[in-house]
Amino acid sequence: MIRGTKMVGSDFLQLDPTQAPPGSLTAWLAEAVRSAVSDGRLAPGDRLPATRVLADQLGCSRGVVVDAYRRLTDEGLLSGRHGGGTTVRSAWAPSxxxxxxxxxxxRAAPSGMxxxxxxxxxxxxxxxxxxxxxxxxxxxxxxPRAAWARAERAALSGLASSELGYGDPRGLPALREALAGWLARTRGLRAHPDDILVVNGVSQGLTLLARALLSHGVSGVGFEDPGSHGAREHLRRWDLEPVPVRVDHDGLDVDALDRTGLDAVLVTPAHQFPTGVVLAPDRRRALVAWARSEPTSGPGGLPRRLVIEDDYDAEHRYDRPPVPALRALAPDHVVHLGSVSKSLAPAIRIGWLLAPAALQHELVEARYWTDLASHALPQLALAHFITSGGFExxxxxxxxxxxxxxxxxxxxxxxxxxxxxxxxxxxxxxxxxxxxxxxxxxxxxxxxxxxxxxxxxxxxxxxxxxxxxxxxxxxxxxxxxxxxxxxxxxxxx
CATH class of the missing domain: 3.90.1150.10 (Aspartate Aminotransferase, domain 1)
Structure with missing residues (x-):
């Protein structure tokens, strides 16, 4: 009897494992599926072969196929359920x-947005x-699709009819209360919920601030150099001129800032963009001293000098201890901006702004005339996501x-x-x-x-x-x- 050798290869995408680079079978398989989805050979909803079946056809271990599918699932290309097989995500399409x-x-968008x-x-x-x-x-x-869906269901089930109206331009009380606790625990900020203005991301926060600064005669803002190209363009869009201020291994050079004669500066102290440095402790103290070196002016004690803190990337740290927010040192001179764009997704469009008391009413009024208020359901879902521990x-x-x-x-x-x-x-x-x-x-x-x-x-x-x-x-x-x-x-x- 003549015995033939086992045929290795799959009719699925005409996969031939002999074409894979040595030691890269998982990456080769993932790329083959990725390319097939991109060029239309695999359409949304199409089912992929079972991992055991494909592994047998390719003559490899099942773990190779499992790892390849997992990588593509992590990318959002595939979806799989226990007992339901693996399919191309129906919502996926080349962007x-x-x-x-x-x-x-x-033009590029700001680093924080x-x-x-x-x-x-x-x-x-x-x-x-x-x-x-x-x-x-x-x-x-x-x-976290499943956890977010649960948060939205919980928000809807507890939604009062009155909360379906236009809402508070500062943001719904439930979210501002949740954010007050979250910022206290994670960023060292002690703030009352009424101090928090919910905005549609850092972008809207910068827009509101730009309008306020212009109304008070400020035309130039100190800007980290190097710093986000997009953020510079965003300020220019609202007729503020970003003035470069040197950044070194300790962060913003406060002496250089002082020499500019400016009264406002935008900084990313927790994780400077793009260098990644943390504003050093002595620079933090010097920046606060710079802000406080000029007396307040105008009605309600408006600060003469203002530091705008973009809390960029603060939640993502791996090999260093946490750095408290700069606003904790000088709430009377620091505007704090943050969002969930990097921690959840930009599509949520939720951020927050904490400003000195003398600016709060002006910013809330500007927010009202911009778009009345943020959408209620995402606010309530985020509040539940935070208070339930899902966010952490x-x-x-x-x-x-x-x-x-x-x-x-x-x-x-x-x-x-x-x-x-x-x-x-x-x-x-x-x-x-x-x-x-x-x-x-x-x-x-x-x-x-x-x-x-x-x-x-x-x-x-x-x-x-x-x-x-x-x-x-x-x-x-x-x-x-x-x-x-x-x-x-x-x-x-």
Missing amino acids: PAARPTAIGAR VSAMPDLIASDASTTDLIDLSPGLPDLSAF RHLRQVRRRHRARRDALLAALATHLPDGTAHGVAAGLHLLVTLPGIDDAVVARRAAEAGVRVHALSSHRVGDGPPGLVIGYAANTPDRLQEAVRRIAKTIT
Whole structure:
């Protein structure tokens, strides 16, 4: 009897495991499925083969297929239920926002309010193969859908008829009470619920502040250099001129700020964008002293000098202790801005603003005339999510995932870009890699042509400084990060 050898391969996507790179079978399989979804060979709702069946056809362990499916589920591409199989998510489709556009076609959004940061560079790569390493992109696949759905159901079941009206422009009392407790526990802020103004993200908070500053004769605002290109443009949009103030390894140079003669400054003290440094204790004290060095003026004791604190990335930390919010040191001179855009999802559109007492009424009135109030149901759902402990559980889970992705990025950098130096690795959703002797704008453009969207450090800087790349890691799996760095390295060598 003639015995044949077992045929290895699958009719599903015509998968041939002999084409996989050595030691990369899981990444190869994940990429094959990802490409099939992107180009339409797999449509939303299509069922994938059972893991045991596909493993048998490919002649590999079931764990390889399980890991590949899990990676794609983490990316939001697939969904699976116990006993229900694995399918392409019916809600998934290639995002038009991910398509490359020409230079200057859109302006970048501020670092604290990015949903899909508009392009700073051109790209000729197809969306099928695009790896987006834009900083500020959170891991949207980690959004706690089931827990959020429970919070919304709980909010609806307890919703009084009166709460279906326009609501308080400051935000619903339930959310402001929950936020007061949350900010006290996690950011060291002692605030009464009436001190909190709920806004539609940091973006709206900056808009309201810009209008208030202009009405009080302020035309220029100190701005960290390097600092978010998008945030600079946002201030300019509302006729405020951002004046660059040097940032070094200790954060904002307060002496340089004092020399500008300005009366307002925007800072990211918990995790500076893009360098990732924490504002050093002596700089924090110096900044508060700068704010208090001028007497209050105007009705109600309006502060002459104002610090705007964008609490960017404060909840994402891995290898360092927590840093309290700057407002805790000087609530009479610091406006505190925060949101759930990085911790949950930008689509929730909920943020908060805490201002000195003399500015509160003016900001609430401006909020009312802007859009009356925020949507009630997301506010109530977030309040329940916080008070039930769901928010803290979610943050613990995403921190573990982000840490693993950061470690994968660092390992890839050590392998493919050993001459680079990584900064700001202890916290956040991005890191900065300085690379001597390169033109970072050219590298970013070439990387885009190779299918990787990454920001040049020079695009976030006004003055001179070393070249580098600002690399976001939260939104991509370890194998995608490894591939992205490999592509970037090829553009440099």
